[in-house]
Amino acid sequence: MARIIEGKPLVAGAAKGSALKTDEPLSFWGGYDQWTGEIIDRRHPLSGQNAKGKILVVPASRGSSTTTAVLLEAIRNGNAPAAIVVSCVDRFFALASIVADEMYQRPLPVIALTDEDFATVKTGEHIEISADGQLRIESGS
Amino acid sequence: MESPCLRAGYRHWVKEMSLKLTEEDRAQLAGERGEANRLAMSVIVRMANVSGAETLMDIVGAHIDSTVFQGDATMEFAERLASHGAKVAVPSSLNVSGVDEHGWRDWATPPEYAQKAHRQMIAYQSMGTEATWTCAPYQTAFRPKFGEQIAWGESNAIAFANSVIGARSERYPDLMDVCAAITGRVPAIGLHLTENRAGQVLFRLVDVPRRIQEDDSFYPVLGHLIGRVAQERIPVVEGIEVAPAEDQLKALCAAVASSGAVALMHLVGITPEAPTTEAAFQNKQPQQTVTVTMDDLRQARRELTTADGAKLDMVVLGSPHFSLAEFKKLAPLLVGKRRHSDVQFLVTSSRLMNNLAEQAGYIEPLREFGGKITVDTCILTTPMLHPEIKTLMTNSAKYAYYSPGLLSTQVMFGRLEDCVQSAVEGCVIRDESLWQE
Numbered sequence: 187m188a189r190i191i192e193g194k195p196l197v198a199g200a201a202k203g204s205a206l207k208t209d210e211p212l213s214f215w216g217g218y219d220q221w222t223g224e225i226i227d228r229r230h231p232l233s234g235q236n237a238k239g240k241i242l243v244v245p246a247s248r249g250s251s252t253t254t255a256v257l258l259e260a261i262r263n264g265n266a267p268a269a270i271v272v273s274c275v276d277r278f279f280a281l282a283s284i285v286a287d288e289m290y291q292r293p294l295p296v297i298a299l300t301d302e303d304f305a306t307v308k309t310g311e312h313i314e315i316s317a318d319g320q321l322r323i324e325s326g327s
Numbered sequence: 328m329e330s331p332c333l334r335a336g337y338r339h340w341v342k343e344m345s346l347k348l349t350e351e352d353r354a355q356l357a358g359e360r361g362e363a364n365r366l367a368m369s370v371i372v373r374m375a376n377v378s379g380a381e382t383l384m385d386i387v388g389a390h391i392d393s394t395v396f397q398g399d400a401t402m403e404f405a406e407r408l409a410s411h412g413a414k415v416a417v418p419s420s421l422n423v424s425g426v427d428e429h430g431w432r433d434w435a436t437p438p439e440y441a442q443k444a445h446r447q448m449i450a451y452q453s454m455g456t457e458a459t460w461t462c463a464p465y466q467t468a469f470r471p472k473f474g475e476q477i478a479w480g481e482s483n484a485i486a487f488a489n490s491v492i493g494a495r496s497e498r499y500p501d502l503m504d505v506c507a508a509i510t511g512r513v514p515a516i517g518l519h520l521t522e523n524r525a526g527q528v529l530f531r532l533v534d535v536p537r538r539i540q541e542d543d544s545f546y547p548v549l550g551h552l553i554g555r556v557a558q559e560r561i562p563v564v565e566g567i568e569v570a571p572a573e574d575q576l577k578a579l580c581a582a583v584a585s586s587g588a589v590a591l592m593h594l595v596g597i598t599p600e601a602p603t604t605e606a607a608f609q610n611k612q613p614q615q616t617v618t619v620t621m622d623d624l625r626q627a628r629r630e631l632t633t634a635d636g637a638k639l640d641m642v643v644l645g646s647p648h649f650s651l652a653e654f655k656k657l658a659p660l661l662v663g664k665r666r667h668s669d670v671q672f673l674v675t676s677s678r679l680m681n682n683l684a685e686q687a688g689y690i691e692p693l694r695e696f697g698g699k700i701t702v703d704t705c706i707l708t709t710p711m712l713h714p715e716i717k718t719l720m721t722n723s724a725k726y727a728y729y730s731p732g733l734l735s736t737q738v739m740f741g742r743l744e745d746c747v748q749s750a751v752e753g754c755v756i757r758d759e760s761l762w763q764e
Contacts, residue, residue: 196377197377216729216732216733220397220398227732228732248588249588250482251392251480251481251482251498251499251500251501252392252395252397252500252501253500254500254501254502254503255393255395255397255400255401255501255502256397258397258400258401258404258502259397259398259399259400259401261400262398262399262400262403263398263399263400275377275378275379277374277377277378277500278500280373280374280377281370281374281500281502281503282502284370284373284374284377285370285404285502288366288369288370289400289403289404289407
């Protein structure tokens, strides 16, 4: 059974993939390998996981404002997540996606959920994001 | 509000976009001022809509951190703007680049990396900016004035401009600061607005003696502690009884912006928006009150060290970039001494400060000592260190905070005097008399 969550697109776009979920904010500078998609912040719970092509479900970015540049590089190199789902209006993720759209016509969908909806998403679930910000979620078997 | 995460703004998500643009904003957006202005204004307007801003506002200056080289995409972004003839609309300084333009060959920087980082430098220089190449622009002619609306990148510089000077900048991420510089416009949100500059967390120093407060090492340690607790909130600090020197405040701001995402802090009786605690909080109640004791400070000081002290490969000073006053303080400590052959000694600074220090005679003792200077960049933003450099010693909280993660080195935090002494002896020497119980 699929369930539907209405999200707010900060940067709109369609995407689908497997969810990689964390409740810890993540800095991409020193935290995300732009050449592989691996989470490399060794203090982060997702350390060692690979987010390339996944739906990265993370509350917010953290710390360094160079996060935007690292995410832009990852998008250009094809090593970014398929989309990022956040629980607040994260301006850093949104900026990287907007610049990727302007530069390469490759915006990365960034969707904001309420805290309550965010809490229901689990790693491994299959998520389909539509251009209006709706998430169609199927539990992994 | 200084956070990238506008959590309190959920209700704004659902309201209709209500951004009002001026005729000039619309002209830029429509491409009537050229493609570079169209691209830059498009980014600003889209970000204003994401943030729920109702208007854009003018800025009088910018500090561009997009200069930091991250790879092909940051280079292509700079070159795209430059190829369309981008020119900044307001006086704009440049943050550190990805390479020491004239000195990189002395280090391990790969030539291909240096070449691309240099292309990015050329692109930003072509926009009518000033080639300051420094993370301490507030110690140049680009120092803003109280109350001025600016768009600055670089965390330590944002914290210094907002806190010490009382200028007003949001935390501008890389790629956005240059768009603000080109258009002269930013979303009217966050720390640009008086009501968002009120303190949120009160830090109360308890029994922290003057001899500690007078020492340079107090400021990075205090900043590390405050940033860790405050995270993205606005701290107010009560109980500093001395008048800190500018470079002490610089070290404090760099530290709070490393362990936390602090863009503004108030020091009661010292910084301009904090004549009193009540004024700093704009007569609101603190969300939280934290007492800071000597035990807390000793713990924070310990956190800045990851090395066991057995081995030392390099002493590195100058994050943020070393100032003339810091060179002046360093020079007499070096006279008549020579670094141990196993320990490198590096100061990172700007061309401007390096030239001034040279004229003042402060560089000669550094050279005689066996030290080196890197300008334009720093060890965190260019791959200059040889892999055999595994243990660093520094008096900078920012270097201490970031080098274990970004450079995979161990780090020892110490006072300036200890850093020099350790370089001479070839092993870590720390005078613990000031900090011991």
